[in-house]
Amino acid sequence: MGFLLLVATAAHAVSIQLPAKRWFLLDFTTGEVLTEQGADEAAEPASITKVMTAYLVFEALRDGRLKWDQRVPVSEKAWKMGGSRMFIEPRHQPTVEELLRGLIVASGNDAAVALAEAVAGTEEAFVAMMNQTAKRLGMTNTHFVDASGWPDPEHKTTARDLALLARALIRDFPKEYALFKEKEFTYNGIRQPNRNRLLWLDPTVDGIKTGHTESAGYCLLSSAERDGRRLIAVTLGSDSDAQRAEASLKLLNYGFQNFAHFRVAKGQEPVAKLRVWQGVQPEVAVGSPDDVVVTLPRDAVTKATAHFVGQQPLIAPVEAGQQVGRIDIVVDGEVRRSVPVVALEGVPQAGWWGRTVDALTLWWQSLWQR
Numbered sequence: 001m002g003f004l005l006l007v008a009t010a011a012h013a014v015s016i017q018l019p020a021k022r023w024f025l026l027d028f029t030t031g032e033v034l035t036e037q038g039a040d041e042a043a044e045p046a047s048i049t050k051v052m053t054a055y056l057v058f059e060a061l062r063d064g065r066l067k068w069d070q071r072v073p074v075s076e077k078a079w080k081m082g083g084s085r086m087f088i089e090p091r092h093q094p095t096v097e098e099l100l101r102g103l104i105v106a107s108g109n110d111a112a113v114a115l116a117e118a119v120a121g122t123e124e125a126f127v128a129m130m131n132q133t134a135k136r137l138g139m140t141n142t143h144f145v146d147a148s149g150w151p152d153p154e155h156k157t158t159a160r161d162l163a164l165l166a167r168a169l170i171r172d173f174p175k176e177y178a179l180f181k182e183k184e185f186t187y188n189g190i191r192q193p194n195r196n197r198l199l200w201l202d203p204t205v206d207g208i209k210t211g212h213t214e215s216a217g218y219c220l221l222s223s224a225e226r227d228g229r230r231l232i233a234v235t236l237g238s239d240s241d242a243q244r245a246e247a248s249l250k251l252l253n254y255g256f257q258n259f260a261h262f263r264v265a266k267g268q269e270p271v272a273k274l275r276v277w278q279g280v281q282p283e284v285a286v287g288s289p290d291d292v293v294v295t296l297p298r299d300a301v302t303k304a305t306a307h308f309v310g311q312q313p314l315i316a317p318v319e320a321g322q323q324v325g326r327i328d329i330v331v332d333g334e335v336r337r338s339v340p341v342v343a344l345e346g347v348p349q350a351g352w353w354g355r356t357v358d359a360l361t362l363w364w365q366s367l368w369q370r
Contacts, residue, residue, distance in 0.1 A: 024036045026232045049155070050147075051221060056129055057103075066118060070118075071094070077117075086190075096115070100115070101179060127147060142161045166234075170232075198220070207223050208232075262295075265291070279316030305329075310341070318346060
């Protein structure tokens with residue numbers, strides 16, 4: 001069963017200071033923004049770019065365009081990539097699985113180019129796919145120039161967009177996402193640790209990707225799951241590796257300590273029955289097709305109540321899935337959220353006599369209400 005994802009703008013003022021220039025904290029389940037600073041300012045993603053590269057490779061594996069054990073030729077371009085590398089060589093053809101581990105764990109720029117060429121033929125064609133996918137995922141302020149995060153003035157994203165990418169990655173490829181928590185990778189006799197310090201500092205953290213260039217500073221896209229809740233944190237522009245780890249862990253702790261889930265409704269289970277006029281049956285069960293969960297400040301969860309407000313008069317025909325009301329989440333007399341409620345079944349119109357009786361009844365009631 002899925003969740004009704006309530007994508008919201010930041011509802012809470014920034015109440016945390018971090019050793020980073022920009023940050024963003026997202027509740028994975030509800031889409032609620034818990035805190036942010038400079039979330040829509042252009043920034044270099046550096047090697048966090050490789051998350052999009054991995055996403056597209058996972059798509060190719062899912063669709064059968066690549067196989068995990070498939071051998072990939074190493075081009076001269078991939079072999080000669082500078083920066084962080086997994087040290088592939090033209091005389092040895094690594095598998096897609098080895099390249100993915102080299103991309104994710106060792107942050108190999110050479111692996112990024114080799115995978116891009118395996119998926120699209122050229123890195124340039126792959127970059128076009130990256131930008132198309134970014135638009136599809138709602139990353140409206142992102143433009144990729146390469147598959148590795150190699151510095152370029154036109155290679156830009158935002159903290160908000162990176163959180164959207166992480167959410168899509170975990171949602172669409174939960175099994176493959178496990179690669180991001182691996183702490184080390186050995187290839188060609190060379191052992192390299194994962195640069196994400198949080199994997200050692202907090203056992204609830206299971207990803208995602210570091211990034212660093214002189215102009216971008218130290219960046220980290222991270223995620224953790226505690227007691228069934230998952231948060232996604234982005235910190236950009238820290239001054240050191242230690243600072244980005246500190247900023248990201250502080251951001252995650254802030255979210256888990258200060259916010260909690262309020263479960264409103266279970267998917268496909270009725271929350272009420274509504275009177276239906278001029279239908280073949282007098283009532284219809286209403287609820288949500290998916291589980292409904294909202295994120296609230298922790299002190300508000302114990303005071304929150306859910307109030308159903310139904311559409312009246314509801315006149316047949318009623319289609320299954322038709323919105324027929326809402327649930328208001330109220331805290332201290334204030335409506336904090338409203339979520340739609342739909343008919344869980346269809347109700348066709350009644351025959352002529354049933355419609356006439358109900359129409360007369362509604363008319364009579366309207367007279368008494370004047």
